[in-house]
Amino acid sequence: MTISRRDVLIGGAGLAAGAALPAPSIAQTANIEKGATLRVLRPTKFVDPDQTIFNENTEAFTKATGVQVRVDYASWEDLRPQTAVTANTGAGPDVVVGWADDPHIFADKLVDLTAIAEDLGKKYGGWYPVAEKYGKKDKTNQWISIPMGGSGGPAVYRESWVKEAGFDKFPTDHAGFLDLCRKLKATGHPAGFALGNAVGDGNAFCNWLVWSHGGYMVDENNKVAINSKETIEALKYAKALYETFIPGTLSWLDISNNKALTAGEVGLTQNGVSLYFSIKNSKDEKIAAIGKDLNHAPMPVGAGVGRATETALVINAMVFKHTKFPNAAKEYLRFMMEKEQYDKWLTGCFGYWTQPLKAYAQSKVWESDPKILVYRDTWERALWSGYKGAITEAAGTVNAEYVMVQMVASVCAGQATPEQAAAEAERRAKRYYRT
Amino acid sequence: MTIAAEARAGHQFSHGWLTRLFDYKPFLVFICLLPALGLLLVFLSYPLGLGVWLAFTDTRIGRAGYFIGFENFQSLWHDPVFITSVWNTLLYTGVATVGKFALGLWLALLLNNHLPFKSLLRALILVPWIVPTVLSAIAFWWIYDPQFSIISYILVDVLGWRDTYIDFLGAPWPARFSLIAANIWRGIPFVAISLLAGLQTISPALYEAAMLDGANAWQRFRHVTLPMLMPILAVVLTFSVLFTFTDFQLVYAITRGGPINSTHLMATLAFQRGIPGGQLGEGAAIAVAMIPFLVMATLFSYFALARRKWQQGEDND
Numbered sequence: 094m095t096i097s098r099r100d101v102l103i104g105g106a107g108l109a110a111g112a113a114l115p116a117p118s119i120a121q122t123a124n125i126e127k128g129a130t131l132r133v134l135r136p137t138k139f140v141d142p143d144q145t146i147f148n149e150n151t152e153a154f155t156k157a158t159g160v161q162v163r164v165d166y167a168s169w170e171d172l173r174p175q176t177a178v179t180a181n182t183g184a185g186p187d188v189v190v191g192w193a194d195d196p197h198i199f200a201d202k203l204v205d206l207t208a209i210a211e212d213l214g215k216k217y218g219g220w221y222p223v224a225e226k227y228g229k230k231d232k233t234n235q236w237i238s239i240p241m242g243g244s245g246g247p248a249v250y251r252e253s254w255v256k257e258a259g260f261d262k263f264p265t266d267h268a269g270f271l272d273l274c275r276k277l278k279a280t281g282h283p284a285g286f287a288l289g290n291a292v293g294d295g296n297a298f299c300n301w302l303v304w305s306h307g308g309y310m311v312d313e314n315n316k317v318a319i320n321s322k323e324t325i326e327a328l329k330y331a332k333a334l335y336e337t338f339i340p341g342t343l344s345w346l347d348i349s350n351n352k353a354l355t356a357g358e359v360g361l362t363q364n365g366v367s368l369y370f371s372i373k374n375s376k377d378e379k380i381a382a383i384g385k386d387l388n389h390a391p392m393p394v395g396a397g398v399g400r401a402t403e404t405a406l407v408i409n410a411m412v413f414k415h416t417k418f419p420n421a422a423k424e425y426l427r428f429m430m431e432k433e434q435y436d437k438w439l440t441g442c443f444g445y446w447t448q449p450l451k452a453y454a455q456s457k458v459w460e461s462d463p464k465i466l467v468y469r470d471t472w473e474r475a476l477w478s479g480y481k482g483a484i485t486e487a488a489g490t491v492n493a494e495y496v497m498v499q500m501v502a503s504v505c506a507g508q509a510t511p512e513q514a515a516a517e518a519e520r521r522a523k524r525y526y527r528t
Numbered sequence: 529m530t531i532a533a534e535a536r537a538g539h540q541f542s543h544g545w546l547t548r549l550f551d552y553k554p555f556l557v558f559i560c561l562l563p564a565l566g567l568l569l570v571f572l573s574y575p576l577g578l579g580v581w582l583a584f585t586d587t588r589i590g591r592a593g594y595f596i597g598f599e600n601f602q603s604l605w606h607d608p609v610f611i612t613s614v615w616n617t618l619l620y621t622g623v624a625t626v627g628k629f630a631l632g633l634w635l636a637l638l639l640n641n642h643l644p645f646k647s648l649l650r651a652l653i654l655v656p657w658i659v660p661t662v663l664s665a666i667a668f669w670w671i672y673d674p675q676f677s678i679i680s681y682i683l684v685d686v687l688g689w690r691d692t693y694i695d696f697l698g699a700p701w702p703a704r705f706s707l708i709a710a711n712i713w714r715g716i717p718f719v720a721i722s723l724l725a726g727l728q729t730i731s732p733a734l735y736e737a738a739m740l741d742g743a744n745a746w747q748r749f750r751h752v753t754l755p756m757l758m759p760i761l762a763v764v765l766t767f768s769v770l771f772t773f774t775d776f777q778l779v780y781a782i783t784r785g786g787p788i789n790s791t792h793l794m795a796t797l798a799f800q801r802g803i804p805g806g807q808l809g810e811g812a813a814i815a816v817a818m819i820p821f822l823v824m825a826t827l828f829s830y831f832a833l834a835r836r837k838w839q840q841g842e843d844n845d
Binding site for chain 2: 170173174177180181198199288289290291292339340341342343344345346349352353356358486489490493494495499502503506508521524525
């Protein structure tokens with residue numbers, strides 16, 4: 094396909110409606126290679142508009158620059174192996190919108206993105222500190238990836254049942270939270286948090302539990318530090334909390350809490366915003382009615398970090414050195430993060446992939462429904478897996494091995510005392526955090 | 529006639545060494561085998577070889593590894609999670625195989641009788657085997673769900689025999705046996721249909737002769753059916769053990785190896801460490817550790833069960 098100057102002007106004109114810059118300059122100013130084409134790999138959609146809008150934005154990029162882009166969608170479990178194959182063979186997609194840790198694992202194979210990251214930061218109110226942690230190579234100021242979005246996991250609860258349990262406001266401290274869970278159990282609407290090998294929800298709950306008590310897997314120097322008195326406190330609390338859960342959470346996988354909340358079996362759990370929308374938009378009237386009663390709140394703060402903490406599922410875009418068109422690839426990422434595209438994507442996905450750039454906190458999506466407001470600040474609460482250390486392969490393995498989840502689960506199941514469980518977690522983490 | 533023959537001989541001769549080479553039978557055989565050999569090498573030997581090599585390196589998903597000898601295996605030897613997975617795999621294979629054979633043989637014997645709608649019934653029996661494993665795994669996942677189990681629903685809400693829902697997957701032993709039951713359900717058709725094929729090759733004359741000698745039903749089964757079935761039993765057993773030992777999908781879909789690693793099999797642990805965990809070398813080492821067990825199972829089936837004595841009665845050496 095050839096693009097005439099006129100096409101470029103027309104395509105650009107549409108964009109120029111929102112942007113101040115005259116359009117045809119994109120290709121020139123960014124020094125995009127002649128005849129550039131791009132292949133992009135990203136995770137498959139979780140909410141429908143994700144894919145539709147992502148494709149529309151990509152087409153807009155093609156219109157504006159003449160660069161043909163093919164976007165492939167990989168299932169969530171396949172994304173990581175495919176990223177690894179791309180990295181190790183030096184072939185395949187030019188841009189991979191991968192999982193949070195992956196750019197750090199393949200850091201030496203990636204194109205430097207410092208310039209566009211800094212531009213974007215300046216233009217859009219700065220990056221959230223955790224976004225910088227995800228984007229920059231450890232302990233440097235060099236950007237190796239562009240975090241594109243994060244799906245948070247605050248508490249999701251039934252407003253009327255929490256009220257019935259005697260709470261007008263969702264508790265913000267550990268004691269209040271435990272009290273709420275006890276009362277929810279007494280009124281027959283117990284809480285439920287995944288304690289099985291659920292890589293998303295299990296880690297989300299257990300990370301919060303440990304972090305909010307001041308525990309962490311490794312310290313700033315990547316030394317395993319999980320076996321601490323803070324962790325043991327967290328585990329004692331977990332045991333008490335577990336007594337209030339609906340039975341069977343030890344075998345819960347990622348989807349279990351969604352099923353249980355949708356069926357009205359539990360009154361409180363933790364999840365991304367997608368659950369609220371799937372309930373609210375359900376064709377089944379009974380389920381849609383639950384949507385009216387749902388609300389969200391940050392998980393209790395605790396003494397640990399001095400602020401609320403949360404695990405976010407982050408997508409982190411990288412450009413591989415093997416690309417023939419690094420300028421086109423960088424420009425593509427910049428384009429996708431610009432307001433005209435990003436805001437549309439953020440809004441269309443109902444805030445599923447929340448913004449790493451502060452200016453997008455002003456997005457209309459956060460005014461569209463007061464109940465999703467809490468997701469706006471996902472990146473302010475988020476911490477990375479492997480907190481307080483670097484984002485490394487070892488952190489990823491420890492996460493995939495469910496070290497944190499199983500430490501909590503073994504105490505809840507009564508298989509281990511808090512002291513034994515913390516020591517076992519330390520042993521398992523040390524297997525991977527060796528030098 | 530002679531002229532024609534001479535001309536042909538001359539013609540043949542003129543083609544020289546290439547023709548002779550292709551007329552040379554061993555060479556021709558080799559050439560014809562090449563495509564198959566190539567396929568085997570590329571798609572079977574190479575991945576297997578690479579897997580074994582990886583097991584002796586510290587390869588991770590982000591970088592190529594170095595040869596580290598037996599370090600992976602030493603480290604696994606001291607890893608309780610791995611040891612548990614070995615025991616789980618042995619238990620899973622052992623109990624599931626016994627279950628599949630007991631029930632499969634029983635089913636085969638039933639189907640071997642004259643029943644109405646015989647062919648339809650035989651076709652229906654195959655359903656659990658035909659359905660993709662992941663689908664049946666998801667079905668069992670619902671059946672075992674702590675909140676939505678149909679079994680719990682019937683026992684608690686319909687019959688009122690219990691007060692609480694059964695926690696199938698929440699504790700180690702119930703979880704293990706739940707998975708074994710699912711595996712047995714899936715494996716029965718394969719055993720039953722294979723054994724049924726074996727049963728049908730047994731000549732009715734043998735049963736008539738046994739009846740004339742006054743053998744009762746049990747004696748006919750013990751001294752006619754079983755010995756005649758032994759050869760096929762050995763083959764089916766080998767396959768069944770191999771399938772069960774390397775099972776992955778059922779466990780991965782239903783428990784992911786949980787709760788607290790109590791249902792991890794070697795195959796699921798190898799995947800978890802190798803791909804989501806990124807430790808390719810260690811994952812490969814776990815997979816390689818399965819090989820000796822598989823070889824032993826195969827040898828046992830072939831040598832022990834295929835002995836003539838087993839096949840043709842106690843006193844036939």
